[in-house]
Amino acid sequence: MSGAVGAKPLLDKREQLLYGRLVRAFPGHVILVNVALSRLVVAAFAVCKADFTPLAAIELEDCAQAKGAPSDQHRLKDQQIQAAGIKVIRLMANDIPSESALKALVAVLPLTSSTSELMRRAS
Numbered sequence: 001m002s003g004a005v006g007a008k009p010l011l012d013k014r015e016q017l018l019y020g021r022l023v024r025a026f027p028g029h030v031i032l033v034n035v036a037l038s039r040l041v042v043a044a045f046a047v048c049k050a051d052f053t054p055l056a057a058i059e060l061e062d063c064a065q066a067k068g069a070p071s072d073q074h075r076l077k078d079q080q081i082q083a084a085g086i087k088v089i090r091l092m093a094n095d096i097p098s099e100s101a102l103k104a105l106v107a108v109l110p111l112t113s114s115t116s117e118l119m120r121r122a123s
Helices: 013-025 072-083 099-108 115-122
Strands: 030-037 041-048 054-061 087-092
Touching (some): 013 030, 013 054, 013 099, 041 072, 054 099, 087 099
Antiparallel strands (some): 030 041, 041 054
């Protein structure tokens, strides 16, 4: 094997910021990263009750991903996660909500609404 191999962070800075906020927003809950829900769909973050029952899947998107309508892949992924009774929350990487806003999103977001719809209604 040629070339140097070195450890690199498992999460980038924006993912680390969101992880920290999720941990603080949901004390007593388990926050998992890059979770394969039902071994079919991978979610960036999962907020779980203390018994590891998932409450919400959280996706972190950059601006390029968010332009225009959601892709068929995102729509299908969201439908699969929601079919399991788990909320899907899509956040912009350049605008990560505070701990209190994250708690509110998980608490009030209907199972079938998109996060962007809820954020528009709140503005």
